[in-house]
Amino acid sequence: MASHIPFVNTQEDCNFLKRYYMDSDIVRVSLEKIGSIKAQIPHGISLWVDGGIDVCHHHLKKEGKPIPDYIKSFDEHEVLVTRSEISNPEFRRLKIFANDVLNKCYQLKPTWVTIPQLPIVEDAGRNKINAALAKAAYEWKLETHFKGKLILPLIFTNQKQLAGRTEWRPRVNLALKRYRKGGADGIWVVDSSLSDQMGIGTFRTRFPVLIDLHKYIRSTWPKGTIVVAGPYWGINIILWARGLCEYPAIGLGSAYQYYIPGGHLQKGVPRIALPPLRRCAVVGPLKGWLEKSLDKLIPKDQAFNELSELRDKYDSLLIPSAAKDQIAKFYKNWYNRIEQSPPVGRSLALYQDLSSAYVLGKQLPTLPKAGSVATRPERVAEYFMLNCL
Secondary structure: OEOOEEEOOOHHHHHHHHHHOOOEOEEEEEOOOHHHOHHHOOOOOEEEEEOOHHHHHHHHHOOOOOOOHHHHOOOOHHHHOOHHHHHOOOHHHHHHHHHHHHHHHHOOOOOEEEOOOOOOOOOOOOHHHHHHHHHHHHHHHHHHOOOOEEEEEEEEOOHHHHOOHHHHHHHHHHHHHHHHHOOOOEEEEEEOOOOOOOOOOOHHHHHHHHHHHHHHHHHHOOOOOEEEEOOOOOHHHHHHHOOOOOEEEEOOOOOOOOOOOOOOOOOOOOEEEEHHHOEEEEOOOHHHHHHHHHHOOOOOOHHHHHHHHHHHOHHHHOOHHHHHHHHHHHHHHHHHHHHOOOHHHHHHHHHHHHHHHHHHHHHOOOOOOOOOOOOOOOHHHHHHHOOOO
16 A cells, blocks of 8 residues: 555545555545545545544634534533633533544544644644643543544644744644644644745745754654654655654645635646646636647657646636646555655655756746746755755
């Protein structure tokens, strides 16, 4: 089985899962979404069920934001949406809430279950309730004789929280205490503010800091701790190739970033993968760029064939579902290419893979501007390449 974890949220995700990711060991689903997709998840793939209480993050951050009906369905849910109770939780009521969340996850016969936790914020206001939720999860595990694994989420919400060791180390140390208090088996680490394929200059420092955090977890947390990283586009693959996580979490054709549920999502524009560059681009304005790029390449090169195929399929790739399918297929092929190397050689194989993408990109014309994403074709591979070894 492959050591990646697809995050499955929709019917379309299930289709991509069945087409390209049937070798997955486990898939992550949210308790809120699984009712509409469970029948479409293939038999034989284990479930990691997440109660999805991080949706409360948005309500707590913004006065007057409605409490999601999904959260209202849990017993004693008020303890998680009232600011005064967040800072000084009553354990009896909190345990009733946690038990209801975990029992509903348990009914789905999962192999892994997420310990209920609120995402990280700038102050210490959520520390007590997260510690109490971890304790409640451990007691639930003992009372139900749950034989699966408990996964502690560590969800960062702002890049300032990961500016350097001074900022993230106290938070990681507190998470370790909750890990032990919760009887956890693994940790899921994600920076929900990181869209790592934008190729922007801050990534020169941002990527090394995230790698340093994962090195710290490897060296200070209990031996055998399962580490899940992402979803991202490339830094999750780098962490996995370097042996700093067991599982890279991934999207399925879209959402190669973790969006805390309940937030406002802008409607995306169709993107496609540019296989030889190991990045994506908005498909709409790409036709002219593809023609110019092909003029600079030798027809016998693999890159020429890959870009030529995109040009020939251009009109069909303007359909969002087809664009997502193209990305999902590329991403799996990219992962497989690195997985073929023995574990000790994966970081070097990934470095060489990204180096080739960087060298190729330097030869090609600037991409059409699309938001704040880097327009130089080589930029995304460059920042990833510098952090492989």
